[in-house]
Amino acid sequence: MKTIGILTSGGDAPGMNAAIRAVVRSAIYYGCKVYGINRGYKGLLEEDLVEMNLSSVGDIIHRGGTILKSSRCEEFKTQEGRLKGVKVLKKYKIDCLVVIGGDGSFNGAQKLSELGFPAIGIPGTIDNDLAYTDYTIGFDTAMNTVADAISKIRDTSSSHERVNIVEVMGRHCGDLALYSGLAGGAETIIVPEVDFKVEDICNRLKTTQKRGKRHSIIVLAEGVGNANDLGKEIIKITGADLRVTVLGHVQRGGCPSVFDRILASRMGVRAVELLLDGKSAKVVGVKDNKIIDMDINEALSMTRSFDKETYEMAKILSI
Template sequence: MKKIAILTSGGDSQGMNSAIRAVVRTGLAHGYEMIGVKRGYKGLMENDFITLGTKDVSDILYRGGTFLQSARSEEFKTDAGQNKAVNNLKEQGIDYLVVIGGDGSYRGAQALAKKGIKTYGLPGTIDNDIPLTDYTIGFDTTLNVVQDAISNLRDTMSSHERVSVIEVMGRNCGDIALQAGISSGVDAVLIPEYTYDITAIANQLSQGFERGKTHSIVMVAEGVGTAEEVAALIKEHSKLDTRPTVLGHIQRGGTPTAFDRLFTSRMGHKVIELIQENVTNVALGMQKNEITYHTFDDIFAAKNAVDNKLYQIFEDLV
């Protein structure tokens, strides 16, 4: 009986658990022995393995985070750390490794692939910053979390006639800020992919209040700057009562949406199909509603880019 190991690495994202469940249950249905690795690459180096059965992944479909837990490891970035992980996998008789995580996790999977381990990647990050996939695990859920937070802030900002500057995650990708901004009808979006004029934004907000608006909301992607910095500049230029809010790690929490549950279920099932077809060392994703896969080399050679059409839509709707 061949063995498949699965780990989650880096920052957690809603839907990781449903991805684990899909890989495990599909693997068991096709006769594989399923192994969980606790605490990501750190656990891989420390031989922290557990056997996973159907019951072990029950009732995790709707839970955020990752029950396998995650950790960051500087040691794994070294050749010695990677060799330790490879030796542990071989000693355990593990034939395949499924890695759920973002850019750093993919680089770890690529390194193991070059050392002879058959690896597979699932894009587990709320940032939506992995190339060659339209969505990453947890992104849709995060949009809903941010949208709800904006709705709550809008209520209190209206009561006090204030400007709210909301900082969201995304690293150097502006997808969370842009797409949540469109769906929430905010007044301005600051993202790393586009330059902005803070004076023009402040003037725009002032004109809105002069027309009778009772609140304004500005979205700031963390790759641009902090909410505190932007709020201070807007207040300086507009003299409006401006308050910063950093949503922080609340964006990674909550039960995954139906989209994320279905997305991860489809990818988890596809991983087992690829194993059976002897397709190895690839990462999965979704493009035009189809589950696709690309080599790690192709992914790192590609550039992730914000959807320019969406940015145009936002500007026309403001």
């Protein structure tokens, strides 16, 4: 019998609970014991572990957030902290670890693997910023949350003939802004991957106003800059009646979409199967709707490519 540990780390994402459920239930199905580690690597160092059973993950597939909680842990970034983590894992006779999170969480799994402790990563982040996989768990739900917010904001924007800037998450990756902006019919989408000029945005606003459209939606990824500062520049140039909405952490919450529940379930089962096959230092992903796995070092070294084709299409459709 193998004993598997599981933790969630970094920013939470809708669908993490579905992944936890898949790991726990598939592991038990294959005759393994499972320990849930609360509050990520911080909880590991503090020995906040609990043995999980089938009931531990009952009625959670539809819930947002993570039942295992999450936190940041500076201590685990040190060699001493990681050695302490391995010591705790061995104390509880845990043979291998499943880590659900983004690139920072994967770095922790990578370091554990380098110390000889088997670890597998499952991508859970709303940013969709991991190059090796088409989608990360939580991205689809967050995208729909943003698109719904844009639709609501458009109603009041139209009523008052205003310009609205909607700031969404995405420090280094503009996928959330791009796809939700396209789906929400935004007139302008600003992402970290593409340079922009305030003058171009203002000219576009003037063009739409000339054809009688008095309201407009601008979607801004947070990594580009401050929405309020951008709004002030636009007002100065155009005199527009403008409002700013920063969606913030509402994007991380909510009931996960069907897509995210299924994706998380498929990835969770694959992670357990890899561990049972003696595989380590791997990450699970999805390519062309097929679940894949890849060496964690290779995955983290890949450079993400921005979907310029869709970005240009969004510009065409927003004339």
